[in-house]
Amino acid sequence: MGAGADWRAAPREDRRSGLSQQRKCVGPVLRKTCFSVCVATAGFVLLLGVSLLYLPDPYKPEQFVPEEKHAVTLLIWTHPFGRYRKLPNCSALYQIGGCTLTDDVHVYPQADAVVIHHRDVATGTADLPPEPRPLEQKWVWMNYESPSHTSGLWRFEGVYNLTMTYRTDSDIFLPYGYLLPRGSKTEGLNDRFAHPLLAPSRSHLLRPRLVAWIISNWSESHARVALYHQLRRYIRVDVFGRAGRPLPEDSGGSVVRLVGRYQFYLALENSQHTDYITEKLWNAVRAGAVPVVLGPSRQNYERFLPPEAFIHVDDFPTVRGLARYLLMLRRNPARLKRHLDWRGDYSLHQPAFWAEHYCTVCRAVRRTRGRADSVQDLTRWFHS
Template sequence: MARLLPVKYILRQPCYIYIFLTTSSVLFVMHLKYQQISKEMPGKLGVSYASFQLDLGTGQSIANYFERKSQLMKRSPFKTVLPREFQRASNKTLFLIYAYTKHRQFCRKYNSESFCLSTCPFRNCQFTCDTSLIRRADAIIMFYSHLNYDKLFDLAVYRNPNQLWLLWHDEPYATAPVYNKFLFNWTMSYRLDSEVSVATYGVTHVRNESINQIVFAKWIDENYKNRHNEAVWFVSNCNSQKRLHFYGQLKQHFPISAFGKCINNQTNDSHKCVRGSQCELEKLSTSKFYLAFESTTLRRDYITEKFWRSLSLGAIPIVLGPKRQSYERIAPPNSFIYAQDYSDFITLAKHLNDVATNRQKYEKYHAWKINYETRYLSRDVEPIRFCELCYRLNKNKDRIWYSNVNKYFLEID
């Protein structure tokens, strides 16, 4: 064991990190190199759509989806990939994934057979929280909110050179710079170019069978007639002044029912109408629009469950967040209103009023329901996320590490 002690010294000397990695091959990971897919995947609404949608029906369709995502990924300046001659092929047929977590319920949850996606292209990944297996694991999932620097440092001293370290971080704030020295191999996050990112907060997928036109027309008739011509908003994080300002300006031109501690409105029961409450469900189910405003509009691809929940409950999301392209890549076709498309609040309000009072225009924002559906509950999206992880463990060919994971999560869109 004594010969391994220099690792601790090297970890404390940032200038030696790269030399150490290339000479001793400390970080062996896999990153998928996909075959080229030249064909655009059309939407089922009779038009060519720039997005691509997930079909959960077969393993091959899921694999095609993961491959297509890879074609959209841009190489981050904060990732390093070793030259091809340093890569090694793997003949493994079973992968062990260790969950580095302080919450034991996580272990019970992800070891259940029901957790696995039945149509995943690969089902040869096993999850464990058994600490005796930590050095044998092919990959270690590390939750950023659970990390303890001292414990992680001790683990890094005798780090398995063939082991993949994956940082799970779904929030839009940066990691502490001190964690850069651990050179995580992969990330699991909301960013498209994270190795594991599909269905972070929600997902669009193709229906097994299209909705009957008569059934769809009836749904449109009922919702157009019964839903209020207003937008609803639930907000608890008061730090985002941009979205609060946007709300304050828009409500002067279009009716908005807002709830939460950030709203100065004594006439509503804001403390009772919170996320996940019956009140929220009722409001989303009886309003035509929802303000799906993210807490930050600067972080690339950061689109949270508020967007997906709105779609699933039948309210048209008015979005204020990352670039339009981030939404178009994952949302159903023509399903949202991008607030920054409009020159001013009056113009946006006029469009909202037009949609709310014109059945034909209202229907256009829901036509996607005929062929697609959305999911956002953890029991639905997490099996997809771990399917992608298992897929990449099986298919990758590259060795990669994040040279600066802190700046990676600070990168502005």
């Protein structure tokens, strides 16, 4: 998992009282010298070590507490997007005990907490649970869409007690992916699901294909589509997905296997917001391709992975400059290697939707018994 300045969330009482923290984005800076890259890398490693002391709920070793003493019942109010999934056994999968998960709405009066997926209640697919809620019951707002694709927030001011999102300042934080230093205690907690990242070999550096992009949601209003139109003027970009060619049969439908044939992958988000860094980036990392990213600022990305691990489009004054840099790296494997050498020190964990999310909520609820304050400024905070 990445690290950076001000890793820990702003004090919860500030957000509850409506004083949401406004983050100042620092303009991306192109690292032009070996010295600056080394300094940035050293800073990442140092801050990563510090941040491990303050890891969010999913990553902390859980102190032993008798399960019967703090056992909780967690009600999944709706399966996200109406797609049923079998509920996980948190103890067997994630060593999180004392959790009973259910999707039986008749258990509502006895539930310690209720997980509510925003899209389902915002679109009217489902109603909120009935009021008045049972005493000390927590309602958890769960949302993994960006603010640009999250509607109707104003309707839920003061409704929820806890937030769960990809944002580092959520009450319950679980990102789309994170790095684990090899050999750390944290890696040991997650090694069942972690993917060791291999240092680059010669064949790795000489992959036959240049740039891939997989996209399903194509909109001419998106910045990523405008970028693609410009980039293809200078280099070839192979486009796959519903908006491009089907994934080839010999890839077995695997995005990671397909991307593994390319030197670079366009990890372009559909909108640019704080901490909104999705599986696009992590699929490229797992596949061993260097991600070319469009999303939040470089500074924001560096909270999640080393500075040389990705190429930010804002590092270049023009798209032509970006294309020329990619072509230069293709001709110079030694330079390309600098973007991949960090890999041997880490493993990658990509949380499973939605099993790990439910178990993470359950752990957080166990640790915060008693009625929580309500979230009064949900809209302002999420759009900050």
